[in-house]
Amino acid sequence: MKFDVVVGNPPYHEEDGGAQKSARPVYQYFVKLAKSLEPEYISLIMPSRWYAGGKGLDDFRAEMLTDTHIKQLDDFLHPEEVFPTTNNRGGVCCILWSSRHNNAIDGVRVISHEGNNIIVEAQRGMRTNDLEIFIRNSESINILNKVLPTTEIPVLSQHISPRKPFGLDGNFIRTSSFHKDAYLLESPLKCYGKAKSVGYVEKTIIDTHSEWINIWKVYFPYANNIGTELNDDNLNTFVGEPESICTETFLFVGIDLNLNDISAANLSTYMRTRFARFLHSLAKISQHGTAKTYAFIPVQDFTPQSDIDWTQSVPDIDRQLYAKYGLDEQEIAFIEEKVKPME
Structure with a gap:
């Protein structure tokens, strides 16, 4: 039997009895199945998490980025505009696939929708500068090309810890090894945990990445709403002194940066800029802020000798950064429309 057109809204996740955020996606298998039928056209709607993340979606993302038959991609950041009663963090997208189209020559029509309006429409490639993710906002590509013109520029992701950097899970603060006071411990380490918990642990129990204990660091939550449809786009960073650790609630940046108290404070400020x-x-694309989601943020000189005057206010530092990378007024306005000042 020959199928000329495949249209659908496939199941998104396995019904494994767990929360949606922990369920395994299955929509990618329906996309592959649709292609295997060798139709002339495919039109499918699916979550947008495959753009830059998603459990087990690396191979699917690579396949999508190199598929020359994708003709159009409609992107909806706010999923409730398509499915009012569902909660698909990161939005949904609809692809139009055509066996007759070659986007290596003609590009992909990428349409961004918001509030029942088309806010951006661009003819471009699925892949940008050999990046392994799909850049959602077409207006962002020129900015990214100015900030990271080559892959040789150091970026923050190269200096960020993995999740659970010291081997402590989020519930560690409820165990008997987490102490409110340090005076009963022989070699106390300050420990930062969820819900703003600060306590102390015995140094001898830390056997994961103990080499990071004595460096200056900048801590920040693993989960944040930046890049999602939610309004809170704050990144609440704070400086971590030597002899401090954290649970998996936090990641930190500072590995191989040789930070001190001044440069750590400047780095913390940098991460709060627009x-x-x-x-x-x-x-x-979701609330998961893994190290690789910081791969587009260039490392700066955080010392007093920097080309950036870190003693200025965050808005002034932003203006210095815009000038450093040659961003024009339209690009600056786009950034400041998308990202609010820190609250």
Whole structure:
């Protein structure tokens, strides 16, 4: 039997009895199945998480980025505009696939929808500069090309810890090894946990990445809403002194940066700029802020000798960064429309 057209809204996740965020996606298998039928056209709607993340979606993302038959991609950041009663963090997208189309020659028509309006429409490639993710906002590509013209520029993701950097899960703060006071411990380490919990642990129990204990660091939550449809786009960073650790609630940046108290404070400020948070959003599609979602944020000189005057206010630092990377008024306005000042 020959199928000329395949149209559908496939199941998104396995019904494994768990929460949606932990369920395994299955829509990618329906996309592959549709292609295997060798139709002339395919039109499918699916979650947008495959753009930059998603459990087990790396191979599917690579396949989508190199599929020359994708003719159009409609992107909906706010999923409730398509499915009012569902909650698909990161939005949904609809693809039009044509066996007759070659996007290596003609590009892909990428349409961004918001509030029942088309806000951006562009003819472009699925892949940008050999990046391994799909850049959602077409307007962002020129900005990214100015900030990271080559892959040789150091970026923050190269200096960020993995999840659970010291081997402590989120519930560690409820165990008997987490102490409110340090005076009863022989070698206490300050420990930062969820819900703003701060306590102390015995140094001898830390056997995961103990080499990171004595460096200056900047902590920040693993989960944040940057790059999602939610309004809160803050990145609440704070400086971590030597002899401090954290649970899996936090990641930290500082590995191989040789930070001190001054440069750590400057790095913390940098991560709160609109500039840095915007670049973070380009590599992020859900609340999961893994190290790789910081891959578009260039490392700066955080010392007093820097070309950036870190003693200025965050808005002034943003203006310095815009000038450093040659962003024009339209690009600056786009960043400041997408990312609010820190609250």
